Amino acid sequence: MDYGLIGEKLGHSFSKPIHEKLMRYHNVKDYSYGIRPVPRDEFAEFMEKKDFKAINVTIPYKSDVIPYLSEIDEHAEKIGAVNTIVNRSGRLCGYNTDFYGFLYTLKYHAMDVRDKKVFVLGNGGAAKAVLAVLSYLGASEIVIVKYRKDTGCITYEEALENHRDVSYIINTSPVGMYPGTDATPMDLTPYTGLKGVVDIIYNPLKTKLLLQAESLGLPAVNGLEMLIAQAKQAVEIFLDTAITDNAIQDIFNEMMTELGKGTA
Numbered sequence: 001m002d003y004g005l006i007g008e009k010l011g012h013s014f015s016k017p018i019h020e021k022l023m024r025y026h027n028v029k030d031y032s033y034g035i036r037p038v039p040r041d042e043f044a045e046f047m048e049k050k051d052f053k054a055i056n057v058t059i060p061y062k063s064d065v066i067p068y069l070s071e072i073d074e075h076a077e078k079i080g081a082v083n084t085i086v087n088r089s090g091r092l093c094g095y096n097t098d099f100y101g102f103l104y105t106l107k108y109h110a111m112d113v114r115d116k117k118v119f120v121l122g123n124g125g126a127a128k129a130v131l132a133v134l135s136y137l138g139a140s141e142i143v144i145v146k147y148r149k150d151t152g153c154i155t156y157e158e159a160l161e162n163h164r165d166v167s168y169i170i171n172t173s174p175v176g177m178y179p180g181t182d183a184t185p186m187d188l189t190p191y192t193g194l195k196g197v198v199d200i201i202y203n204p205l206k207t208k209l210l211l212q213a214e215s216l217g218l219p220a221v222n223g224l225e226m227l228i229a230q231a232k233q234a235v236e237i238f239l240d241t242a243i244t245d246n247a248i249q250d251i252f253n254e255m256m257t258e259l260g261k262g263t264a
Helices: 015-025 040-049 074-079 098-108 127-136 156-162 208-215 222-240 246-258
Strands: 003-007 031-037 054-057 085-090 093-094 119-123 141-147 151-153 169-170 195-199
Touching: 003 015, 003 169, 015 031, 015 127, 015 222, 015 246, 054 222, 074 093, 074 098, 074 127, 085 222, 098 208, 098 222, 098 246, 127 141, 141 156, 151 156, 222 246
Parallel strands: 003 031, 003 054, 119 141, 119 169, 141 151, 169 195
Antiparallel strands: 054 085, 085 093
């Protein structure tokens, strides 16, 4: 595999079609992007062999790959997770393009978090890049919300009692993801100062959380643009090139149509 995605379970990944669509924006004829599930007991051997030109990395290996790297970029180091690796003559160089993907999403939708209070629902691996971007953009208060009390986190009950003045809510938890589409992490109704909601889930394209946000007249954004944007930057790193940001929205609209939802 020259280029591709590794992870433990990749059955529903959108990465291959996204990368194939991105090739329309770059004149490369021999770029082939594969999907390679790597079981836990084969992960170390895969990384030690370095039998690839460049790869993306997903759950559960975004932190596990770091000891195998010769270099790591600033964002990836701060986040503590790598999702893009380039093999440069045997030296593995790691990056985190999830940072760019989430940053693009907020900026494209004009969600200005500077000096605002923001809820981040969940604090697993998916939250790392989100938290880094919110800090980078100058959010005044970032409140991590979980079902159970934990260090650095509050519960949903505490959020309701003490933080009804929140401006933005970002869901990084899996609550609402297929097949559990009837679930939602929280009721938005009490938070009357909300300016927007982002759910990084993209299956379904509109979670119950986003549907409620729409019903309240709020900007409601799913995770598909973040996925496409991070893939665009990954290709730029893979091939040492530049691709127009217009590609992100072109591919987003195309995929929304393909998935039977129309453009949003």
